[in-house]
Amino acid sequence: MTITATTWIEACDADDIDAEDVIRFDHAGHTYAIYRSPDDEYFATDGLCTHERIHLADGLVMDHIIECPKHNGRFDYRTGQAKGAPVCLALKTYPVKLDGGKVLLGLA
Amino acid sequence: MTKAEAILVIGAGEAGARAAMALRENGFEGQVTLLGEEAHRPYERPPLSKAALTDEAEPEAAFILTPDRLDEHGIRHLGGRAATAIDRAAHAVELADGGWLRYDRLLIATGARARKLAVPGAGPENVLYLRTLEEARALRSRLAPGAHIAIIGGGFIGLELAAAARARGAEVMLIELAPRLLARAVPAAIADVIATRHAAAGVRLLTGIGIERIEAEGERHAIRLSTGERIPCDGILAGIGAVAETGLAERAGLAIDNGVAVDARLATSDPDIFAAGDCCSFPHPLYDGRRLRLEAWRNAQDQGNAAAKSMLGGSGAYDAVPWFWSDQYDLTLQIAGLPDEGHETVTRDLGDGARLDFHLATDGRLVAASAVGPNGRIARDVRLAEMLIARRATPDKAALADGSVKLKGLLAG
Numbered sequence: 001m002t003i004t005a006t007t008w009i010e011a012c013d014a015d016d017i018d019a020e021d022v023i024r025f026d027h028a029g030h031t032y033a034i035y036r037s038p039d040d041e042y043f044a045t046d047g048l049c050t051h052e053r054i055h056l057a058d059g060l061v062m063d064h065i066i067e068c069p070k071h072n073g074r075f076d077y078r079t080g081q082a083k084g085a086p087v088c089l090a091l092k093t094y095p096v097k098l099d100g101g102k103v104l105l106g107l108a
Numbered sequence: 109m110t111k112a113e114a115i116l117v118i119g120a121g122e123a124g125a126r127a128a129m130a131l132r133e134n135g136f137e138g139q140v141t142l143l144g145e146e147a148h149r150p151y152e153r154p155p156l157s158k159a160a161l162t163d164e165a166e167p168e169a170a171f172i173l174t175p176d177r178l179d180e181h182g183i184r185h186l187g188g189r190a191a192t193a194i195d196r197a198a199h200a201v202e203l204a205d206g207g208w209l210r211y212d213r214l215l216i217a218t219g220a221r222a223r224k225l226a227v228p229g230a231g232p233e234n235v236l237y238l239r240t241l242e243e244a245r246a247l248r249s250r251l252a253p254g255a256h257i258a259i260i261g262g263g264f265i266g267l268e269l270a271a272a273a274r275a276r277g278a279e280v281m282l283i284e285l286a287p288r289l290l291a292r293a294v295p296a297a298i299a300d301v302i303a304t305r306h307a308a309a310g311v312r313l314l315t316g317i318g319i320e321r322i323e324a325e326g327e328r329h330a331i332r333l334s335t336g337e338r339i340p341c342d343g344i345l346a347g348i349g350a351v352a353e354t355g356l357a358e359r360a361g362l363a364i365d366n367g368v369a370v371d372a373r374l375a376t377s378d379p380d381i382f383a384a385g386d387c388c389s390f391p392h393p394l395y396d397g398r399r400l401r402l403e404a405w406r407n408a409q410d411q412g413n414a415a416a417k418s419m420l421g422g423s424g425a426y427d428a429v430p431w432f433w434s435d436q437y438d439l440t441l442q443i444a445g446l447p448d449e450g451h452e453t454v455t456r457d458l459g460d461g462a463r464l465d466f467h468l469a470t471d472g473r474l475v476a477a478s479a480v481g482p483n484g485r486i487a488r489d490v491r492l493a494e495m496l497i498a499r500r501a502t503p504d505k506a507a508l509a510d511g512s513v514k515l516k517g518l519l520a521g
Contacts, residue, residue: 020516058484060491060516069487070433072406085126085409086152086172 006095008104014042015101022066022077024057025105032094033057034103035077037064042096043077044105050082050089113138115419116201116209118191118356119217120144122153122405123385125172126412127215127419132181134420140183141209143201146240147188149173154405156244157265158435161251161272169241194360196378213380213419216357216368217412220350220386220403225260229322234329235344238265250343253277258331258341260319262289264434265347267302271436273345274309281312281339283331288315293432294478295447295465297455301480305439350403352387365389367401372425373418374411382419384411393427394497395449395475406431429494440483444494445476454508458485466493472502489515 011025017036024047025032031047033056049056049068059069066077073087080091095106115131117124120142128142144150151169160167178185193202194214201209222237224230236247247269250257255278259266262284273280286292289306290299306313318334322344331339352367363369363377367389374382374390385408389401410428417424434441450467458464462481469475477493479486492515496503499519507513 055484058487060488067491069483069491072491085129088177 005108006106007108008097008099008106011044011096011103011105013101014098014103017042017103020061020063022057022059022061024055027105027107031055032105033066033077034096034105035061035066037078042098042103044094044096045075045077045080045091049073049087050091051087056091113212114210115140115213115215116211117142117215117217118201119215119219119353119385119387120146120150120185120187121217121219121385122150122172122408123219123412123415124215124217125150126409127217127384127416128183129173129181130413130416131420132183134416136416136420138212140181142183142185143189143191143203143209144185144187145190148241149175149178149185149187151241152405153239156241157238157268158272160241160244161248161269162275167241167244167248191356194356194381196360196381199380211380213382215415215419216376216381216383216387217385217408217415218353218356218387219408220352222347223349223351225319225322225346225348227319227321229324230346234322234324235260235346237346238269239350247343247345250345251276251278252342254279255342256340257281257343257345258283258329258339260331260344260346261348262286262291262313262315263293263347263349264290264432266345267306267436268434269345269347270306270311271309274311275437280310281314281341282306283317283319283333284313284315285318286315289313294441294443295453295467297453298441298463298465298478298480301461301463302436302439302441305437309437350386352389352401354387357381357383357387365399369399372427373423374415374426375418382415384408384415390426392430393425394429394500395446398446400430400446402430402432404430404432427498429497431494435483438482439480440486441478441480442486442490443476443478444490445474445497447476447478449475454505456489456509457511458489459511460485462486464489464493466503466508468505472505474501474503474508492516492519495519 020038022035033047035043051073054070060067074083075091080093150172190204257273257278259282320332323330357368368383370388386403391397414426432443447467451470452468454466456464462485464479467476503518
């Protein structure tokens with residue numbers, strides 16, 4: 001096993017998120033968004049939009065895009081990449097793994 | 109177009125700034141000049157009636173573009189420079205300081221200005237308006253705790269100003285000529301939710317009441333109402349609509365029809381001149397070509413993008429679903445489509461006091477959706493409704509009314 005500083009935090013049950021959807025997860029004073037893609041992969045990003053700090057978990061997931069509920073800024077939640085105005089700053093992403101039906105969020 | 113060609117954008121607001129960027133995003137390598145009357149770099153106007161008034165600190169502009177980004181994209185921003193005339197034959201624009209700028213394609217994105225109150229005494233010494241950052245700062249300075257503020261106009265700007273003034277501890281009275289708030293913008297049921305929230309916040313709402321005149325009273329002011337009542341106050345803020353900035357286009361002989369008239373590609377009656385944002389009126393394909401002029405942030409962005417493509421030879425029609433939002437206290441109001449195209453309303457309860465009204469045409473087509481509630485409760489469903497509207501969907505009414513039916517599922521149908 002390699003030495004890693006990643007701590008795995010239990011975020012939710014895998015079934016808590018519908019396919020092509022997102023939920024909010026708060027931990028240690030920070031808010032995250034956890035996604036389940038249409039093909040049942042799980043991803044995580046910072047929970048707030050880089051434009052006006054709105055909770056992305058209230059937004060709409062279509063394919064691999066999360067759209068901010070306030071001004072429709074779009075990000076690819078797999079990479080955090082901003083997909084055009086009004087957002088230009090990328091979202092920070094976090095590693096995610098499944099373990100025994102639980103979604104674990106990897107924090108450095 | 110070749111590298112030597114020049115595109116000039118008049119107006120450095122949301123539509124103009126977005127168009128300048130979109131020209132580069134779409135591969136244009138010629139000269140891009142963004143001309144603005146205000147000295148500032150392009151900035152976002154929506155916060156001016158919200159956070160800019162309520163934040164503890166004196167507001168800074170929410171700049172759309174950093175100087176680095178302007179440089180990186182080779183956009184020349186000329187701030188504090190007003191255009192005074194368009195010479196269409198010469199393909200050149202005259203500036204107030206006597207200079208001229210040549211263009212191959214021109215975009216008019218001059219926006220709108222605040223409509224002025226036309227009653228005796230309503231000069232700038234008595235009445236403040238909101239359009240620019242400087243005006244927001246001037247308004248903000250009046251919103252001291254305990255100050256008596258009168259707001260004229262029960263539209264979105266007036267209501268956002270009322271919410272901001274209450275947040276800063278001012279005593280607020282809002283006067284609207286129409287029998288109810290937001291009469292032109294949203295259905296009565298939604299306006300009622302907003303009115304109730306303002307009343308709960310301590311705003312005194314006077315509807316169906318006109319204004320006879322404004323009087324100065326030393327450092328203070330007074331409003332004489334049509335009822336005869338005289339309202340002394342420390343500040344008067346008016347938000348009574350906006351007027352499209354069409355002067356340049358009119359003097360250049362371009363077609364005007366409640367704004368600079370453009371076609372579906374956003375081209376004016378001159379094929380080398382386009383218009384976008386608050387200043388233009390355009391035919392909307394979703395509503396039988398009905399001509400619309402929208403004063404909305406999203407429309408300004410979308411039309412900036414669309415005009416850039418058209419100026420580069422694109423033939424696509426602008427058909428984005430009109431979309432609008434307003435924030436007041438803990439409530440957000442969102443409208444997609446045109447509620448007045450609706451014939452029947454179906455309401456969905458979104459919980460936490462939030463509601464979503466679907467507006468259906470006589471043939472059952474979804475033509476608009478309007479919602480009010482906490483932003484997190486309404487945004488996703490309004491976005492899905494917008495997609496249904498764009499697809500000209502005729503969703504099942506029972507499904508629309510049933511909060512347990514996912515709207516996303518209706519998209520597939």
